[in-house]
Amino acid sequence: MPLGRLLLITVSLVASTGLASAQHDRADWDRQRARMVEAAIIEAGVTNQRVVSAMRATRRHEFVPLAQRRLAYQDMALPIGASQTISPPFVVAYMTEQLDPQPTDKVLEIGTGSGYQAAVLSPLVADVYTIEIVPSLGKRAAKTLSRLDYDNVHARVGDGYQGWPEAAPFDKIIVTCSPENPPPKLVEQLAEGGRMVIPLGERFQQNLCLMRKVNGELEREPLRATLFVPMTGAAEERREVLPDPERPAIVNGSFDEIADDEMEEPLPAGWHYLRQAEIDAKARPDDPAIAFKNDEPGLPSQALQGFPIDGRRVKRLRVGFAAKGEGIRFGQQASQWPYVVVSYYDERRVWLGDEVIGPLRGSFDWIERSEELPVPASAREAGLRIGLLGAVGKLWLDDVRIAPAGG
Structure with a gap:
């Protein structure tokens, strides 16, 4: 057989094997994602079908570092570098559902992280503006979102505590890091009648809250206990309550304290x-x-x-x-x-x-x-x-x- 033809056949076989392997990998990711959505999203109580569809379509493994990729479709937070994490899928779906995204919405996200939350929001709204304070994470997330053709996501590096004033007002704001109180600039930049979903509280004791802007003021509805990385920058400088790492302790280990009487479920405080x-x-x-x-x-x-x-x-x-x-x-x-x-x-x-x-x-x-x-x-x-x-x-x-x- 001529050498040229042998090389051509060899190259074709390698290409075919590579394509088959890629197709197998994609099918495996799709199966894992489908199982994750069923067990961790639907079974856990998320009912908004648009949100469920977005979770099914968003390839979380693309936003997870290679070292953690095998865990991409587990319902767990994973490290993404710079002391930050990608939130568990249920948390992303739950926060998105509480935000009530509409096709005409302009949404501000504080804490881009890996870009996964912005990617989930992308097909649900008109535009997503997302800010990340850590330059290495912000640049990497922007590249990932661009590579995956999330064209309506606008990303930049900056201190989310200040918001994005030139793009305001926003119909919805979602915050994926925890300050003790809502940053004033974000309150200003939220449109009248708009919603903000934000984790608030101490470093290890937080509540996920739904805020509605009514007559220029925020009305707060506590949703459930949660645990997010702290909002750094100006928010961290204003933090008043700091836990003591030399005296570790558990809150409400007796389970006799309810998180909040106004919460949708009677859940134990602190957990x-x-x-x-x-x-x-x-x-x-x-x-x-x-x-x-x-x-x-x-x-x-x-x-x-x-x-x-x-x-x-x-x-x-x-x-x-x-x-x-x-x-x-x-x-x-x-x-x-x-x-x-x-x-x-x-x-x-x-x-x-x-x-x-x-x-x-x-x-x-x-x-x-x-x-x-x-x-x-x-x-x-x-x-x-x-x-x-x-x-x-x-x-x-x-x-x-x-x-x-x-x-």
Whole structure:
């Protein structure tokens, strides 16, 4: 066979193999995204069909760094560099639904991050203006959005605390980082009758709020507890409440405090990313507890809370809780059992690893557990995750507490 023809056949085979591989990869991403939307978006309560369609169409893996891409369609926050994260898909869908995007809307987003939230909004509104304070993230997000042809998204680098005055007023504003209070410039730039969805509060204790502008003033509706990275720049300079990383603690570990009487659901204060969880006021005599119930193996049933911790000062952490179980079996995988999990992160919010207590199995009356867990020296933040975590059955937890060992 002539060498030229052999080379041509070889090149054609390589090209065909590459095309087939790319098609397989895309089909796999599509399947993962479809499963994620069904389990983490629809099952979790998002009903706006336009929002659901946008979540189905938006390729989250394109906005996730290569090192994290295998986790792109898990309902979890992922680090994207510069101590920032891409929000969990449910949070993105829920905030978008609360924003009530309309085809004629001009929307301002504060905190571009990876560009994923702007991409979800793009097909739902007329224009998206998005600001990122970290230059490296802002430039990378702008390139990603341009490469994927999100032509109605306008991105720039700047301090979102100041808004985008030359493009104001905005019909809707969405803030994907947390200040203690709504920035005054954003209030000014929100159109009369407009909506703002924003996480407000302390560094590790925040509420996602829906703000409506009526007669020039904001009316606040609390939605649910949440946990976002802080708004940096001018907002961080004005922050008044700073947690103590040498005295880590859990808020409302007894579950007797409701987040807000005006909230759409009676959820426990201080806990976020709740799935298939509710307050059981009669779980113990005169003592409420949180109850997790799941009938479908693998579905999330959980609650989380973040807290600061300095691994240079706190070497070990004592974690305790009371628990009761009913018919608890593992989920889709043998590793899916109820645990009490402490996840550690460094100053860049890179995951350092987990320490666990458990698993909890079968049926049992109330028991007490308490253990000491090691803390990595480079840990600066941590998250406590409780629940069935993919297992099936019913689990009650109460009196959840953490403290420096010996303190």
